[in-house]
Amino acid sequence: MLKSDINSGVPADAPTTPLHELPLGVAARVRDVGCERLVRRRLLELGLLPGTPIEVVRRAPLGDPLELRVRGYRLSIRADEARAIAVERIASPDVVALAALHVEQA
C-alpha cells in the first residue's frame, strides 16, 4: 500500500528532530512543516504532510542542499528549509512507511 495517512499512529509526544539533522538513510515521519508560508504551501502540496514518511538520502557534494525521499520520489531542498521541518524517527522499521518511500523501478 502507498498508505501514509495524516494520523497514522504517531504518538504526539515522540521526540522530534529538525530534518537537516536527521542522519542519512534513517526513516522518519514528518511532524510539522514550519517554513515561511509560500514554501510551506509548496511543500505541503508536494505531499510533505504531518505523518508522511520521509528520508534524507544524501547531501549535495558541497554539503547543501539535501536530497529527500518522500512518497516514492526525490525532492531537493536547502538545509535552511529543512531546519524548519520537524520529523521523528520511525522506531521500528515500518514496512508500509518504507514501501511508501520506494516506488520506482528496481
Added chain:
Amino acid sequence: MRPPPAATSDARPLVYLVGNPNAGKTTLFNRLAGTRARTGNYPGVTVERRASKWSIGKRDVELVDLPGTYSLSASSPEEQIAVNALLRDRPAVVVVVLDTTSLQRGLYLALQVCESGLPTVVALNMMDEARAAGLSVDYARLGALLGATVVPLVASKDEGIDALTEAISASLDGRAPNTAPRVALDDATEADVAAVAVVAADTLHVDANKARAWAAWALLSVEDRDELGDVPASLRDAARARQLAARAAGRDLDLALVGARYAFLDRAVDAAVSQAPVLARSRTDRLDAVLVHPVLGLLVFATVMYLVFEGLFRGSEPAMQLIEGGVSATQELVLNMLGPGPLRDLLVDGVIAGVGNVVVFVPQIGLLFFLLGLLEDSGYLARVAFVIDRLMKVVGLHGKTFVPLLSGFACAIPAVMATRTISSRKDRLVTMLALPFMSCSARLPIYALVIATVFAGERPIAGVFSVGAVVLFSMYVLSVVATLGVAAVLRRTVLRGPRPTFVLELPPYRLPLMRNLLRSTWDRVRAFLVDAGTIILAMTIVLWAVLSFPKSATVEAEHERERTAAHAQLRDAALESRLAAIDDDEAATQLEHSAAGRLGKLVEPAIAPLGMDWRIGIGVIGSFAAREVFVSTLGIVFGIGASADEKSSSLRERLRDARRGDGSRLMTPLSGVALMVFFVLACQCMSTLAVVRRESGSWKWPLLMLTYMSVLAYVVTLGVYQVGIALGWGVG
C-alpha cells in the same frame, strides 16, 4: 481584464494537457500534435504556449500544452496560467498526465481538476516503470473515486495512445463519467470554502463546483502582498478575511485544505492501487551513487559542464564559419550583379548583413538547446542545480541559473534563451539581465586586437606569464565579478522579492527521446528567427544607414579625380593597389562624414576622458551590431578597408601610430586596458537586446539593461583611465 486565450478564435473545442513537470506531458503533446504544433507566448508573461489543431475521430479540437505544475495554487502571474486556463477558458476536456511512479503527487493535481467539475481524463504515464516496481492499479475504481476516466499510458513508447484518444473522444461526446468528487473538510474549513465560494459564484459567474474550486484556490493562494494578477477584489477580500479569521482562531487553513485532499487520495489509492513491496535499489539510485557522489559527482559535474561549454564554443564554429562564408559569397554576388549605388549598399551592407547577423546565431542556439534538452530529459539538469546550488546561493541565486550563466561565456543570445529552464520569474529575469556581462566569444577579437597592439613587446611577468595573457584573464575575472555583482544588486533592488528558495524535484533518470529533443530545439530556433531575428534585421539596416549617410558629393568627386589620375599614370599591379588605396581612403572619409562619424566627433569630449577619440567612438557605434564589428569598423576608419581583422598587422600598426588631436599616442597600454574594460561592461550588442525583449515580454527590461550596462561601462572605464593617468601608469 485578461485577454482571451490566443489562437482559439475559431470555435474548436479546447483539450488541455496539464501535469507535473517531468511527467511526460510534452512527449504526449508531441505525439498527438505531430508537426502541427504552434509556439507562442502567453500575453504579459514569459511562459511559452504550445498549441495544435488535433483531429480526433471526425472532429477537430484545439490541443493546448499547459505549463508543467504541481498544483493550481499560484503566487505569480506565471503560475496563474494553469488556473485561469482551466477555470476560465471552459475547456471541453482536460487530460491530466502524471508520472505513476510518484502517483499521489500527480493525483493531487488531478484531484483539483476533477473537483472543479471539468470533464477529466487521467493518464497514468510511465506505467511500465510503475508495473516493474510492483504497482497495479484498478483503473475503473480509481476513476469512479475521482469522477474521471483513468487510463494507463507509456507515452515514450506510444503505448496506450489509442485508449487515451478513445477516452478523450468519449469525454467530448459526454459519454464519460463526470461527477465532481467532494473532498471532506472539517466543519470550520468547510464553512470558509462555502463562504468564499458564494463570492466566487457571484463575481465570476461560474457553477457550484468551479466556485468551490476558486474558493479553495483563493484561500491557498491569496496573500497581502502577492504578485497575482487579475483576481477579482471581492474574491481576494473574502479569502483574506477568512484566512485572518482562521489564523486568529488558531486554525491552520493551508494544512486543512491540502491535508484533506491528500487524505482523500490516500484512501483512494488504498482502495484502487496495490503495491508489492520492492526494496531493491533502483536504476536512479545506482546512477546517483556516482553522479552526485561527494567526490566523483563534482568530477562528473565539471566534465559535463566542460563538454557543454566546449560544444557550444567550438562545436558551433564550423557551422558559423559556413554561414559567414555564405553571407560573404552572397554579398559578393550582389556586388557583381548590381551597379554601385545606394540600393546595392542597402542590399549588401543592410539586408544581407542583417540576415547574416541573425542566422549566424542559429548553430549556437540549436546546439545549446539540443544539449540542454539532453540534460533536462535525462534528469541530469536537476542534478546540475543540486550540485552547484550551494555556490550560487552565495550570490543570492539558484542552482538552476548556472547553465545559462556558463553559456554566457560563449554567447549571450542562446544563454538568455536558456533561462527558460529557471521556473521562478524573478530568478529568471535577474539571470537574463546579468549574464550579458559574461565575456562572450564576440569580445575576443577586440581583446586580441588591443592586446596585440599595445602589449606586443612587453616582457613576461615573473618570466613566465605573458602580459597579454594576464590582461586577458583579468578581463574574464572582471566579467564574472560584474555578472555576479549586478545579479546581487538586482536581487536587492528592482527585482527584490522573497528569498529565493530551492524546492526541486530530482526526477528519475530516463532515456531522452530524439523526437522531443529535435522538436524543442527547432521550437527555440524558430522562435528566435521569427521574434528576435526581425528586430536584429531591422536594427542592422538602421545601423547601416547611420554609418553610410549622409554621403559627401565633394569627397566622391575628389576621389573620382584621383582615380582618373591613377588610370592615366599607372598600369597593372601598381594601378590596382593605388585604386584599392583610393577606395579605402574614400570609405574612411565618407564614414567620417556619415551620421556615425559626426556622432563620434560630437561625443569625443565625453569619451576623451575614457581614453578614446572620435575614431574609436565610431568603432563603438559600429560595434552595436555585434562586438566583433568594432574591428572591421576601425579597419574602415583607419583607411585599410572593412576586411581588416584582429590579426591584421597593418591595422595594429595604424593604431600604434595613431595620434590624438594634441599629438599624444592614441593607443597606450592604459587606453587599451580602458577600452577592453569598456567592452567587458558595455551592452554593445543589439541582438542581446532583441532576445531579452523576446524572452522578457517587454521593452522595459532590455532598455533597463542597456542603461545600466552603459552607465556602468562609462563610469568604470572613466575610473580606470583617470586613475591610470593620475598614477602615470601605462601612458607612455
